[in-house]
Amino acid sequence: MQAAFSGINLDCVTATVSSDIVPVPVRLADLVTEHKAIRLQKGTGFTSLSIARPGVCTSDYACESADRLFESGLASRTEIGAVIFVSQTHDYYFPSTSHLLQGRLHLPADTVAFDVGMGCSGFVYGLYLSACLLPSLGGRKVLLCGGDTTSKLAYPMETQSRAIMGDCGFAAVLSRTEKSHKEMRFLIQADGTRADLLKMPRGGARGVRTTDASGNILMERENFSYMDGAAVMAFTLKDVPASINELLAGSGQAAGDIALGVIHQPNRMTVEALADKLGMERERLPFTAGKYGNTASASIPLGIACLGSLPEGTILFSGFGVGLSIASCLMTGSETQILPVGSL
Amino acid sequence: MEKELFLEKLTELTDTEMDLNMDTRLEDIEEWDSLSFVAFLAMCSTSFDKTLNPQDVKAAQTVGDLYALAGGCN
Numbered sequence: 001m002q003a004a005f006s007g008i009n010l011d012c013v014t015a016t017v018s019s020d021i022v023p024v025p026v027r028l029a030d031l032v033t034e035h036k037a038i039r040l041q042k043g044t045g046f047t048s049l050s051i052a053r054p055g056v057c058t059s060d061y062a063c064e065s066a067d068r069l070f071e072s073g074l075a076s077r078t079e080i081g082a083v084i085f086v087s088q089t090h091d092y093y094f095p096s097t098s099h100l101l102q103g104r105l106h107l108p109a110d111t112v113a114f115d116v117g118m119g120c121s122g123f124v125y126g127l128y129l130s131a132c133l134l135p136s137l138g139g140r141k142v143l144l145c146g147g148d149t150t151s152k153l154a155y156p157m158e159t160q161s162r163a164i165m166g167d168c169g170f171a172a173v174l175s176r177t178e179k180s181h182k183e184m185r186f187l188i189q190a191d192g193t194r195a196d197l198l199k200m201p202r203g204g205a206r207g208v209r210t211t212d213a214s215g216n217i218l219m220e221r222e223n224f225s226y227m228d229g230a231a232v233m234a235f236t237l238k239d240v241p242a243s244i245n246e247l248l249a250g251s252g253q254a255a256g257d258i259a260l261g262v263i264h265q266p267n268r269m270t271v272e273a274l275a276d277k278l279g280m281e282r283e284r285l286p287f288t289a290g291k292y293g294n295t296a297s298a299s300i301p302l303g304i305a306c307l308g309s310l311p312e313g314t315i316l317f318s319g320f321g322v323g324l325s326i327a328s329c330l331m332t333g334s335e336t337q338i339l340p341v342g343s344l
Numbered sequence: 345m346e347k348e349l350f351l352e353k354l355t356e357l358t359d360t361e362m363d364l365n366m367d368t369r370l371e372d373i374e375e376w377d378s379l380s381f382v383a384f385l386a387m388c389s390t391s392f393d394k395t396l397n398p399q400d401v402k403a404a405q406t407v408g409d410l411y412a413l414a415g416g417c418n
Contacts, residue, residue, distance in 0.1 A: 039379070043379045229381070230381055234396070234398050238395050269386050277389065
């Protein structure tokens with residue numbers, strides 16, 4: 001579905017990573033030789049990973065990020081009319097994490113609060129939902145926050161996810177103005193027929209994670225996240241550039257018109273391949289996550305925070321992966337304040 | 345594409361110290377793992393504009409099979 005909104009502004013963004021940044025060879029020390037770990041670092045582009053400390057959840061990174069936006073004066077708690085928490089690693093089955101955050105962040109009682117269960121495309125889904133909500137909020141703003149702590153779901157006996165997944169949370173505030181030169185145009189696509197390619201088989205209502213008598217998660221494969229890496233790569237190389245080109249065509253623009261693309265960061269190889277497929281120089285579609293890993297729904301806001309500023313002109317955001325899902329946005333005219341990456 | 349160039353690209357991609365030729369069996373290349381596998385898909389897509397089916401790459405037995413998939417004549 002393609003949709004355009006005028007007068008929507010991305011006011012401010014920041015992200016928070018773990019205070020524990022673990023070099024990949026240390027993370028994989030029990031699994032592979034140092035030689036192999038260094039080869040993986042080189043291949044994926046991830047030299048270290050942000051690994052959440054015990055007891056730290058996605059909501060803690062989101063809360064810390066939002067608190068910094070409020071305390072720096074870039075946004076105020078009383079002007080928030082809606083809080084959206086986008087994540088696959090919510091605190092509980094219920095209540096929704098957005099309600100916990102409404103309480104922790106002391107947001108107004110008449111705040112609309114809900115969770116969105118999306119991963120790699122989650123930030124762009126959040127932008128889209130914010131743009132949909134803003135006209136109904138009577139001038140108040142949306143706090144879009146979330147992120148993921150998927151390193152905890154990586155199967156400890158395999159390198160595949162363990163070598164790439166990192167933890168991060170983010171917060172952003174969006175507002176609506178009468179200035180019509182500000183535009184956000186979206187293309188959102190879903191393909192549930194390929195849902196099995198990226199999956200957490202247990203932990204929901206269809207499958208309970210099994211534990212021993214002391215409550216420790218058993219080392220059974222289905223208790224951890226699964227990814228068909230080759231099939232996901234094939235999807236990313238074929239479907240994602242086609243989707244971005246369709247969005248560009250809808251807006252009457254070409255890849256050459258994009259001032260900067262901040263896209264999901266599965267690994268360096270994928271980001272560089274997408275730049276090549278779209279015909280963009282790598283500087284305009286940068287790989288920004290080398291120190292932190294693939295942080296799922298936080299990867300785009302973390303990328304923004306790493307870059308520190310957004311240029312004038314058209315900005316492309318694109319998230320793709322679990323669902324399968326592709327969500328892209330062309331943003332023009334936004335005036336965005338960015339706080340540096342924090343840690344917790 | 346020239347066979348020599350393909351072998352050079354595959355050697356670089358896998359980061360192997362082996363001397364590769366068209367008859368080298370993939371199972372003998374220690375570095376032909378899931379990482380090399382996805383890197384090969386990416387290389388074929390960006391360098392040769394070939395969208396490969398992962399199943400076909402999985403079925404490949406030798407370096408020559410990969411060369412054929414990438415669009416070379418074996």
